[in-house]
Amino acid sequence: MSEAVSRPTLEAVAARAGVSRATVSRVVNGGDGVREPLVERVRRAVEELGYVPNQAARSLVTKRHDAVAVVIAEPETRVFADPFFALQLRGISKELTAHDNQLVLLLTEGRDDHARVGRYLAGGHVDGALVFSLHLDDALPGLIQGAGVPTVFGGRPGWSDGNLPQTLGSAPSGQDSTAVYVDSDNRGGARDAVRHLVGLGRRRVAHIAGALDQTSAVDRLDGFRDVMADADPRLIAEGDFTPAGGERAMRELLDRCPDLDAVFAANDLMASGALRVLREHGRRVPDDVAVVGFDDMLPVAEQTDPPLTTIRQDIEEMGRLMARLLLRRLRRNPTEADQDTTTGVVLPTTLVRRASA
Template sequence: MTDTAPRPTLEAVAARAGVSRATVSRVVNGGDGVRDVLVERVRKAVEELGYVPNQAARSLVTRRHDAVAVVVAEPESRVFADPFFALQLRGISKELTAHDNQLVLLLTEGRDDHARVARYLAGGHVDGALVFSLHLDDPLPELIQRAGVPTVFGGRPGWSGGRRDVVYVDSDNRGGARDAVRHLAGLGRTRIAHLTGALDQTSAVDRLDGYRDVMADADPRLIAEADFTPAGGERAMRELLDRCPDLDAVFAANDLMASGALRVLRESGRRVPDDVAVIGFDDLQPVAEQTDPPLTTVRQDIEEMGRLMARLLLRGLDPDHRREDTPDTPSSVVLPTTLVRRGSA
């Protein structure tokens, strides 16, 4: 745990290169309008001294931080447990890094933390925020929106209905669900059940809506409410079998629940896909490929979602970027899903 050595300043570089601070600054920030001879001399001095700009001093005058906050609400919930979030984070990180931005991670634990996060964001420590709003009743998104920080949401926030200024990136949950159910119907299945996710999350609601789009007149008992967890999937699957022993297909709102459902179906002596066809959602490799049989599922490009969130935010932040593309304010994006056929349906 060594102490940091005194770092060279702009002044030092200027002295060494025999120019003024202003010129060094120009070179460091792109070098426009400086003669090539000087640019070279400054570059050399920077190199020799190992000069690294002091970000604090720079931020103080530019009011930019080249940093973006990623806010994840309630990591006790499923977010953190499944790889979904990790993948998204990775996409975000890649995009931010490509644009020399830092990623400040804010995890909240319970309601008390909301104020802290809101204060931090309002404090102008970062240029923007990427927010994962999980629950419909979560007050955090509203707080953040009010803090006046440019924000892009991951997944459609529950209350975004009326507001035009809310930017989010989401998968086409409804369309993906429709595809899945239609695929099952196409296989000749008629008693198609649905294991919902936690219905306080828009993704779960949207997938349920997609199911209903196709199964408008289905027996309501074919729908069992669960919570996106394997255990919840098992429990709900058991309920379904109790209520409707004659079901011949299951569409689970995510892969984890589908894996639980597979276990229960096997226990009950049913064969998959012969007796009951099963489809999941997400296409989490480690889960979907490991089940027995391998899971047919609705794939969403999670990493791309993250990348896109970051891209939208940065574009909104940087006036230069804005000029090229047409829309002044970026608008939300809904990414398509694709059905991945494996063994279970």
């Protein structure tokens, strides 16, 4: 940095407490093997002088920063507009704070900035990374692998078998390139949604898919097809997980298939957009068209008109679990890591019935 600054030194603390530098160092790094009265004297001196341990030096000893990066592969505007991310971050924040780890959120304006994120991750500023909202054609997984920090993904990564593709990863031979991830049962949840609509007697069930460069969108589409194996392909429209995308897709669907009698939207935000368009077109919900969403995002799902029947996934718990898995990986030593065969944890979903279906 360009401004010279100084601060109270370890020596100053040692002098104030009347102990050696080594003693101060031991106390600051956990106090192992130091008698309680001495610990107390050092702590008082630290407080009186406003001493902040030199984390860089401390990290050289402990090899730990007690900090975890969170990377969301979306522009910061999207991060703050979609409550999904706030919920996942809430779970992550609670878990990291409970273990006195600093949450370091790396924001970007878009994909062009991902190389810079990779450099920051490689720079020795964090112990590990939590990464979510990956897109299939994104270089981010490769950059993260190249950065060499242990990582847990939110949502199943798009490469097959959970292994980084050779073209993406620069993982040297012998390194475990298995991707650990936490996901919801997107396919099973989608099946439940569509079965519910079919159970209500609906025959022309449409699907508003999410952005199909994300596995969550692909898995929910697969779940839709599991139940509607021979569905008219015109009953499927791709959205982008935003309310505006849901509106666009709903207009397309009404245009192509005016006889549709149900819609399963791949998330609640798109369902809320679809409900607006249906109202605009004078279609009564659920009488004319039944609608089911995905997420059970509150307050959105309760405040739509009518309130939304949806598939609940515990987004906050997903975040918490991602953090927990990463911290567990960080505590382990490398030999133990090789014995770990867990690659994915998939959480169950449940149908929540409200007025829209």
